[in-house]
Amino acid sequence: MYDRIKGFRDFYPGEMTARRETIDTIEDTARRYGFREIGTPALERAEMWTDKSGDEIVEELYSFEDQGGRHVTLTPELTPTVARMVVAKQQELSKPIKWFSTRPFWRYEQVQQGRQREFYQTNVDIFGSSEPEADAEILAWAADALTDLGLTGEQFEFRVSHRDILGGVLETYEEAVDVDDAIRAVDKSDKISTAEYHDLLVDAGLDYDQAAEFDDLIAGGDLEAVEEFADTERVTDAVSNLQNVLEAAEDFGAREYCTISLETARGLDYYTGVVFECFDSTGEVSRSIFGGGRYDGLIESFGGQPTPAVGVAPGHATLSLLCQRAGVWPEEEVTTDYYVLQVGDTRTEAARISRELRERGHIVETDVAGRSFGAQLDYADSINAETVVIVGEQDLENDEVTIKDMESGDQTQVPVAEFPGDLERPTYDDLA
Secondary structure (H helix, E strand, O other): OOOOOOOOOOOOHHHHHHHHHHHHHHHHHHHHOOOEEOOOOOEEEOHHHHHHHOHHHHHHOEEEEOOOOOEEEEOOOOHHHHHHHHHHOOOOOOOOEEEEEEEEEEOOOOOEOOEOOEEEEEEEEEEOOOOHHHHHHHHHHHHHHHHHOOOOOOOEEEEEEEHHHHHHHHHOOOOOOOHHHHHHHHHHHHHOOHHHHHHHHHHOOOOHHHHHHHHHHHHHOOHHHHHHHHOOHHHHHHHHHHHHHHHHHHHHOOHHHEEEOOOOOOOOOOOOOEEEEEEEOOOOOOOOOEEEEEOOOHHHHOOOOOOOEEEEOOEHHHHHHHHHHHOOOOOOOOOEEEEEEEEOOOHHHHHHHHHHHHHOOOOEEEOOOOOOHHHHHHHHHHOOEEEEEEEEHHHHHOOEEEEEEOOOOOEEEEEHHHOOOOOOOOOHHHHO
């Protein structure tokens, strides 16, 4: 007997039914906004990550040398891949480029609640617009996707910030502050103690008094106070951009879900502007549900023309935790519209009925295992069949079939030539 590999999951039909309904909902929302679906490879050159993050990142990758001697990896995220794709056809693509995709990714990291080594995300990105409306549309899509799933504004919130506010404030200190390290410390601040957080800020170049001052300023979330403290063009521009994005989000219907949170930093170094993270408003799901933001320098870093970009990537594991906590996760069960039950030598007529019902888009099963009447009825019940069509030899001798409603147990006979007839979805209630 082989055991499943740690960090990888099996999804049985009931679970997949709920996952499929959720995926379809968020993808349909993306299509309504004009995002176009793309497909991307599971395998990429490992240099796409090691060149940017150093060889030490290999410890977090499922990487290996293939038969051609190439250092390759299962993709741990989508952003470098879509950057490569944009660079490859940059001159041919109409701007803005609006893409989405749903697929698995792989990272060799510690398994915990909401985090597996194989995980699934839906990525939604806009390339080619630096306008605040592009950031606001990403926020609006994310809000609509969540409300389409049945969530309300009382159940989630977007914590919104701007990377240049943090970077600009840190640059005002005279000491040689490692801004990237300090921002990574901010990103960890809600997961560690205040003392540990200040230690990380000191490691990045602040002294302890400055670390406490910076912590108080950022935690306050007062944009005017931050702008006055820094008194630099970089921070003033960042505050203005954040306010413009939030104003556009108001028009797009997403502002009510947004809270200014300057402690929201996003740990990845490629973010350049507005960033945000989605959280469970109740705090029962303690970690971020998903996040996104602006990354204007990435396409150029992959050899392309300067191209502004903004995106978001809901992870399905944490999203399911939020939906389950809020009581809107779909039922994890299979459903079936019709089971066509055969008694005796009735395959030809049963197959005809099954085909005609399937042609109308219904989920239809029929016997393929030579089971008895009772076994077939039990199976129909196990797959939650709504209606059973009994095609028996005796009924056919009278040119009839029996229609049985599985919930009530009621049944009726109808002429075989008239079923399914002109009705789009004939049930017992239509025919009794």
